[in-house]
Amino acid sequence: MATSPLPIDDEQDKLDLEAVEVHLLTEGIYQHYGFDFRDYSLPSLRRRLWKRIYAEGLVTISGLQEKVLHDPSCMERLLLDLSINTTAMFRDPSFYLSFRRKIVPLLRTYPFVRIWHAGCSTGEEVYSMAILLQEEGLLERSRIYATDINEAVLQRAKDGIFPLNTMQENTANYIAAGGTGTFSKYYTARYDYALFRPSLRENVVFAQHNLVTDASFNHFNVIFCRNVLIYFNNRLQERVQELFLNSLEMFGILGLGKKETIRYTGVSNNYEELDAEERLYRRIR
């Protein structure tokens, strides 16, 4: 068999090459811009990269690498692609219902409640929690720290303006989540948008925080991080779980996305399940 020193151009080689390109791109972005996507889960990352490659009129990941490194505006666009996680108000209503029934009674015993909403994206679930806490009479003595890696996304969260055409679904979720009031009284409809009451975010602090590279910044009674960790590989999930553990008071609550679990991580022994189905855990050691 003739042995060529260079890989033969077939599908497997293309895949191997693509893996190299992803590696180089994420390493380049990290060294040049400081954003660390090196330990993002590969299949989702690859899909998002290709979406940006097509949108920029490019044909390879290496092409995207050149453009991203030389054109910061392209980096901004890619950052949006890589950091917006679609969500809805009261996403998974049963999670909020369980929180209301099982966690709120615990929180009532605290004089003051600190909540960290890590990776809050455009903020729908931050407003959801603020509404829930207000209805339970806890919002006044709570402070929610809502963080995300992306400033542009955070600005949208701060504005509290969401498309009006999502309100029907949001209202249904609100009711299923055990809402005790009338959902429409929390916002004002204007043209195609719903502006949420500014009073809901009086006790919310929006701040940029990078789960991958930044350290713990406080101790919390509750940490939410829903449908963010699924974008990370095992190693990074492990590290972020350590960060959460170190940021959570003893007996503090951790709430994850519906299909996320701490079972496969090293911190699983530090928690007990308060609601296994809804992924609500309590730190016990």
Added chain:
Amino acid sequence: MSAAAGSRGSAVAQWASRGFGSTGWSPVVAPPRNRETSQSRGRAIELIVIGCSLGGMHALQVILSSLKQGFCVPIAVAQHRHKKSNEGLPAYFRRETDLKVVDAEDKQWIQPGHVYLAPADYHLLIERNGPRGELSLSVDERVHFSRPSIDVLFESAADAYSDRLAGIVLTGSNDDGAQGAARIKARGGIVIAQDPATAEAPTMPSAAIKAAHVDRILRLEEIAPFLIEVCQTTVSHS
């Protein structure tokens, strides 16, 4: 943290000492494969992916109920399901089959004898972590108005398993899965389409047949026997 703000030289040195393998995939070090075997389908099928939509409950039931306990090749399913559909689906199928049917969880290892269903309102993707297959979820926007999307499952599985993958497109009323079927073929895997004439909704298998050179067009009740055969023969070749 490695390779941070240090000088270029130190980053490179660190790089060399870590090797490429440190990120979990090893792009360069794999030995060149024997091209002949990979073309003559000598590779064992290590994963089956199934996509279905309208009418899929019944179709899946027919296939899964014919696969007995000894059937080891794991299966991942993307079925269009309503985002509020409850957790009852795995339990429903469990009554019909010896295989272990579960809703997929993020970063779960793929294990023999299991059937993994894409959870409602999540995309299911397949990843390879060294020798191990792994499930990965995302809440990215809908594809073909669907989350889970069949294309997302098929394309990621094709990238992870290349010629060790079999994809099956069943009944459904849109063309989700067609692009994914084409990707599976491009990566050397095999694709089976349900005979549109036997599908409750023929659009989906028809679209796959149009988009990809499918290996077989089979009536619903022929699919499980074919899977049993292809999984046995490829295993005995390897």
